[in-house]
Amino acid sequence: MLKRMLIMLVLTGLVLGGVFGFQAFKSAMISKVMASLANPPQTVSTTVAASQDWQPQLEAVGSLRAVNGASLSPQVAGLVSAVHFESGADVNKGDLLLELASADDIAKLEALKATAALAKIVYDRDSKLVNSKTISQQVVDTDRGNLLNAEALVAQQQALVDYKSITAPFSGRLGIRQVDLGQYLAAGTPIVTLQQLDPIYVDFYMPQQALAQIKVGQPVTAKVDTFPGRTFPGQISAINSQIDVATRTVQLRATLQNDDDALLPGMFATVDVTTAAPEKYVTLPQTAIAFNSYGNIVYLVDDNGKDANGQPQLSARQIFVTTGATRGDQVAVVSGVKDGDVVVTAGQLKLRNGAPVHIDNTVQPANNPNPTPSDK
Known part of the structure; x- marks a missing residue:
């Protein structure tokens, strides 16, 4: 009986040992497999x-415009008699650019000058005779009125003659000529554009929240894609006195140095406004x-x-x-x-x-x- 019990215990131990041994082996193999499955670097x-x-910095986009820019045109109608400029030329203030035929106007001016000279002679003579009671004061007053009227007509005709000569109102660069010699021009017909390029303005907008960081005289730099890598220094010259109610932005204007006239009005520019150290x-x-x-x-x-x-x-x-x-x-x-x-x-x-x-x-x-x- 005791022998059978010992045999049973031995067999039970072998079975349990096999089970636990197999579980240990399985765990070891699982650990090895999981280690091999770890994420590689x-x-x-x-x-x-x-x-x-x-x-x-604050960044904005803007548009360049000339400090002075105009499309020149005649105030009166006439026939182009002379053109004194080339397209794209640099001109100075007062340079004669174009003349309209004015022979008739000049002749009328000379006639009016003669009339005014005669009126002055009459007035001077009658002014001396009034002292001797030869003529009345009324005659002298009439003579003076005639003289002033004649001088006014001379000034009026002189202005009309001057209108026939178009000069540069400021120094700058001309654009492309729009008229030809012998062409008849109506009043207001564009002749050529004139732009003052140095310095030049850049107009841009900032949100109203930026107003606390902006003031006149603040330095700015502008960049245009025409000249990659190049910057144009300047400073804020004006801040608009009102906010745009539609966008809640404020318009600013900066003045840029443009010594070589590289920047032209109408160019798109990116503007960086320096706000602090x-x-x-x-x-x-x-x-x-x-x-x-x-x-x-x-x-x-x-x-x-x-x-x-x-x-x-x-x-x-x-x-x-x-x-x-x-x-x-x-x-x-x-x-x-x-x-x-x-x-x-x-x-x-x-x-x-x-x-x-x-x-x-x-x-x-x-x-x-x-x-x-x-x-x-």
Whole structure:
């Protein structure tokens, strides 16, 4: 009986040992398989965070216009008898540009001058005779009235003759000639445009909230896509006295230096208004920031030493950041990142907190504060 019990206990122990041994073996194999299925290091590109001095600015778009600009035209009708300018020429104030036929008007002017001269002779003679009571004071008064009337007619005719000569009202550059020699012009027919190019105005709009940061004399810089990479300095010269009720914006005007006449009226311009002293910010490529409704995220790369094979062990660490202004391809980071931090700039979509990473900086995302788009 005892022998049977011992045999039964031995068999029971063998069965239980087999069961527990199999479970231990299964757990070990599962652990080994799961370890082999762990995420491999993800390839990312990185940059080292560094501080830059950023000039606080307000940006707007505007349109250039001449300080003085006019479309010249005659005040009276007439036939073009002489053209004294070339298209695109620079002229000075008072330069004669065009003449209309005026022979008849000049002849009439000479006749009126003769009449006025005769009226003066009569008036001077009668003024002497009135003292000797030879003629009455009424005659002298009539003579004086005739003289004043004759002189007024001379002045009127002289103005008409002057209207037949078109001169430059200010110094500037002419446009394309619109009339030809021998052409009959009605009053008001455009002859040519005249623009004063240096200095030149740029008109632009700012939201009403920006008024607290803007004042007359504030420096500005303008850029036009005609001259990539070039800036034109100037300063605010006027602020409109009312807000546009439709857009709640205010119109501003800045005066720009244009020594080489590179800027022309009508050009589209981007205007940067300097509002304060430069400030130091940590800047990153905009691709480094994951913008979310619950916060903006970047991934930092931590160095966890080396593994058994001497290879560096790098991992990603997710942090929330506060961003500021953007400029070109860059964004200012107000808090969350400091100088020297290694920040992931590409490949972060496949990362999670603590994920192993492998750095490959063969290709880097754009990081230019003043990018110039290619036409190709």
